[in-house]
Amino acid sequence: MELHIFAQQLLNGLSLGAIYGLIAIGYTMVYGIIGMINFAHGDVYMISAYLTAIAMSVVFSFGVDSVPFALLIILAVAVLVTAAYGWVIERIAYRPLRGSTRLAPLISAIGMSLVLQSYVQVSQGARNQGIPTLIKGSLRIGSDTKFVQMTHIQLLIVAVTVAAMGALTFVIQRTSLGRQCRATQQDRKMAGILGIDTNRIISTVFVIGASMAAVAGVLVTLNYGSFDFSIDFITGIKAFTAAVLGGIGSLPGAMLGGVILGMSEALFSGFVNTDYKDVFAFVLLVVVLIFRPSGLLGKAEFEKV
Amino acid sequence: MNETQGGAHLLELQEVDAAYGPVQALKRVSLHVDAGEIVTLIGANGAGKSTLLATVFGEPRAARGHIRFNGRDITGIATHEVAKLGIALVPEGRRIFSGMTVEENLLMGTICIGPAHVEPDLIKVFEMFPRLKERLRQRAGTLSGGEQQMLAIARALMGRPGLLLLDEPSLGLAPLVVRQIFETLAEIAAAGTTVFLVEQNANHALRLAGRGYVLVNGEIRLSGTGNELLANPEVRKAYLGGH
Numbered sequence: 272m273e274l275h276i277f278a279q280q281l282l283n284g285l286s287l288g289a290i291y292g293l294i295a296i297g298y299t300m301v302y303g304i305i306g307m308i309n310f311a312h313g314d315v316y317m318i319s320a321y322l323t324a325i326a327m328s329v330v331f332s333f334g335v336d337s338v339p340f341a342l343l344i345i346l347a348v349a350v351l352v353t354a355a356y357g358w359v360i361e362r363i364a365y366r367p368l369r370g371s372t373r374l375a376p377l378i379s380a381i382g383m384s385l386v387l388q389s390y391v392q393v394s395q396g397a398r399n400q401g402i403p404t405l406i407k408g409s410l411r412i413g414s415d416t417k418f419v420q421m422t423h424i425q426l427l428i429v430a431v432t433v434a435a436m437g438a439l440t441f442v443i444q445r446t447s448l449g450r451q452c453r454a455t456q457q458d459r460k461m462a463g464i465l466g467i468d469t470n471r472i473i474s475t476v477f478v479i480g481a482s483m484a485a486v487a488g489v490l491v492t493l494n495y496g497s498f499d500f501s502i503d504f505i506t507g508i509k510a511f512t513a514a515v516l517g518g519i520g521s522l523p524g525a526m527l528g529g530v531i532l533g534m535s536e537a538l539f540s541g542f543v544n545t546d547y548k549d550v551f552a553f554v555l556l557v558v559v560l561i562f563r564p565s566g567l568l569g570k571a572e573f574e575k576v
Numbered sequence: 577m578n579e580t581q582g583g584a585h586l587l588e589l590q591e592v593d594a595a596y597g598p599v600q601a602l603k604r605v606s607l608h609v610d611a612g613e614i615v616t617l618i619g620a621n622g623a624g625k626s627t628l629l630a631t632v633f634g635e636p637r638a639a640r641g642h643i644r645f646n647g648r649d650i651t652g653i654a655t656h657e658v659a660k661l662g663i664a665l666v667p668e669g670r671r672i673f674s675g676m677t678v679e680e681n682l683l684m685g686t687i688c689i690g691p692a693h694v695e696p697d698l699i700k701v702f703e704m705f706p707r708l709k710e711r712l713r714q715r716a717g718t719l720s721g722g723e724q725q726m727l728a729i730a731r732a733l734m735g736r737p738g739l740l741l742l743d744e745p746s747l748g749l750a751p752l753v754v755r756q757i758f759e760t761l762a763e764i765a766a767a768g769t770t771v772f773l774v775e776q777n778a779n780h781a782l783r784l785a786g787r788g789y790v791l792v793n794g795e796i797r798l799s800g801t802g803n804e805l806l807a808n809p810e811v812r813k814a815y816l817g818g819h
Binding site: 453467 | 658
């Protein structure tokens with residue numbers, strides 16, 4: 272085994288894992304606060320890919336020629352609009368079912384996922400969409416024959432993910448809003464008694480989750496340049512795997528799960544087989560669930576009465 | 577802080593029914609608490625005491641009757657609005673946020689009034705509960721039972737309530753700690769907060785309170801001053817072990 276190839280796969284896995292981690296945040300926070308798996312979360316990510324393309328064409332039609340400036344606008348538009356989707360989805364598909372059975376919002380989520388996917392397919396077409404490559408070039412370290420490299424977009428993915436995670440961690444750990452989120456997650460009824468509008472906090476969590484998925488959607492679209500209405504499924508379920516792997520409900524767990532999943536998938540692709548990398552990811556999930564059902568950083572769950 | 581308006585009671589329940597699912601927990605409960613009083617509600621396990629306090633916060637909602645605070649009907653208002661009126665609850669089982677630090681728990685108590693008074697109010701609760709100051713950065717889940725109860729009371733006080741509701745604060749605590757808690761409640765009342773205390777520990781509760789009610793199977797069976805109830809043979813037999 273060549274060390275530089277190993278290192279290269281780890282780096283590839285890092286940027287892939289960063290994306291999984293960003294999307295996993297939405298799954299894990301929503302699960303943490305209302306105990307449901309938001310199956311429409313992958314679709315929110317898919318929508319942000321379309322928004323990236325739309326925002327890009329609008330920005331360039333206005334003659335913006337500075338790439339960093341264009342990227343900022345694209346990111347802002349994608350995050351804001353996707354966050355609005357997250358908010359609306361919670362309002363119409365989940366809030367009316369609060370206090371209902373545990374299964375009801377789950378079924379509603381699957382329905383929401385189908386609605387969003389079909390809506391994008393109908394309004395945007397079923398064809399694969401593409402955008403031009405905005406960020407070219409790469410950073411290479413090593414000799415001419417043995418080197419590791421990261422493309423600039425991979426570096427951007429890692430940098431933006433670290434920044435987004437840092438900002439989120441600050442909000443959750445250090446601000447009043449973050450304390451209210453944590454309090455609502457731990458004991459929603461008591462949080463309400465203390466004067467916290469828990470419905471507003473739950474909406475906020477959906478907005479945060481959707482925003483993080485939008486960041487991921489923008490980065491992935493910039494990286495691959497192509498997408499279609501069905502990218503929600505495999506990426507969504509991988510990110511969900513990352514959330515479960517790290518311990519669903521745990522914020523650092525989502526990030527850790529994402530990175531571990533990304534890296535092991537990249538190593539498997541590099542050294543074993545590319546075709547079966549998805550199978551490998553889910554086998555990893557099954558193994559973790561057998562030996563550590565609450566995930567790597569998760570706490571054992573007690574049924575709340 | 578909460579002056580009674582036009583002769584109205586501070587808290588008044590009028591003919592309140594409430595149910596948890598199909599089980600009716602409260603039947604035509606009427607009681608009142610006036611500003612400056614310490615009032616207690618005693619009753620056996622399952623009599624509906626916790627439901628009564630929860631109903632003030634709309635969980636469960638009163639199925640009939642009215643709940644008034646300072647003369648205003650609050651029967652139908654949202655749970656999170658109740659705290660903003662100046663009503664705080666120290667719930668059964670304390671329900672502190674065990675994953676958060678002691679300091680964060682105390683800050684949660686200020687959500688209903690905003691962060692303006694945090695500094696002076698922290699000093700006040702540390703005077704009352706010096707142990708909390710020592711454990712400020714500790715996770716609340718690592719505190720002893722008595723300390724957790726103190727934290728639950730301190731958290732409620734951080735919201736500067738006009739009315740403090742307590743649900744069995746003595747439950748599961750050592751006798752010495754129980755005495756400490758009741759002394760603290762007397763201090764809180766003396767400082768101007770109205771106290772409504774739900775207890776199984778009838779002896780302590782009736783000695784502390786000016787007035788009391790006895791709840792049996794969801795109905796108010798008896799009411800009177802603390803001393804009257806302490807002397808009542810029925811109360812002595814049922815709640816004071818016949819001494």
